[in-house]
Amino acid sequence: MLVASLLLILVAVVLLVVGLTGGSSVLLAASIAASLLAAVALVVGARQAAAARAAAARVDPGPSDQGRPPAGRAPWDAAEPPAGPDVPVQRVPSTIGADDPGWRQPPGSPAAGADPSADGAGEAATPLDEPPPLPVSPADAALVAELDAEVQVVDGRPRYHLSDCPHLYGRGAEPLPVAEAVRLGFTPCSRCAPDDALLADARLL
Incomplete structure (x- = not known):
């Protein structure tokens, strides 16, 4: 659509110059009509380009969107949960390297x-x-x-x-x-x- 609008603008300019040179009101009216069509084509092309960019952004989010939690979720839902109070944890000694295979600590x-x-x-x-x-x-x-x-x-x-x-x-x-x-x-x-x-x-x- 952008190419079509450029061509219509070019046609409108040519018709305007010829109409002014020859004093033809028909050519001047055609130049105005071509200008209006060019404006419509330009607006339509701009909207199509914006819609294409929005669709591409939804499919492949940019680096700035990486790690950002989706709407409606708390920030810690997308990462690790917030740290809570220290809770004692029982630690069992490792059995790796014991002399007897399969041995476990009593x-x-x-x-x-x-x-x-x-x-x-x-x-x-x-x-x-x-x-x-x-x-x-x-x-x-x-x-x-x-x-x-x-x-x-x-x-x-x-x-x-x-x-x-x-x-x-x-x-x-x-x-x-x-x-x-x-x-x-x-x-x-x-x-x-x-x-x-x-x-x-x-x-x-």
Whole structure:
């Protein structure tokens, strides 16, 4: 339409010059008509161009529209939610790099340096069906912590057991060196008394 309006303007100018030169009122009237048509074509072309630009902007928003939340939404809906009050989060120690594949940290393990023979020291939320820990003197606990004998542990339980402990029935037990079990925070079961049996075997050797 813009090209047509330019051509009509050119025709109107030519008719105007010829009409003024020849004194022809018909050519002057034709020049005025061509001018009006050119104006109409110019307005129509401008509106079409504006509509095309608006359609292109809706399809491909510019950089200034990136990240701007849509109308009717709060600014934080388009990004991260606003920060709230600090809430304590329980952090579970990583099991990557443990010596035994598939090994998991027992719940409520004592902090580093705690006496593993203490009655429930450092343990949290012990299951109700879990036997209490076997009372062991610090000297005996230190001897057990140096043994390579194998004990049985249950994932998520704080005790270590002998392989024939009744508490292991129906539970998926995993073998583990007793020194490793003590280091990870397990405590001896009072039902099967693994420390007594392991120390007795060690004294016979």
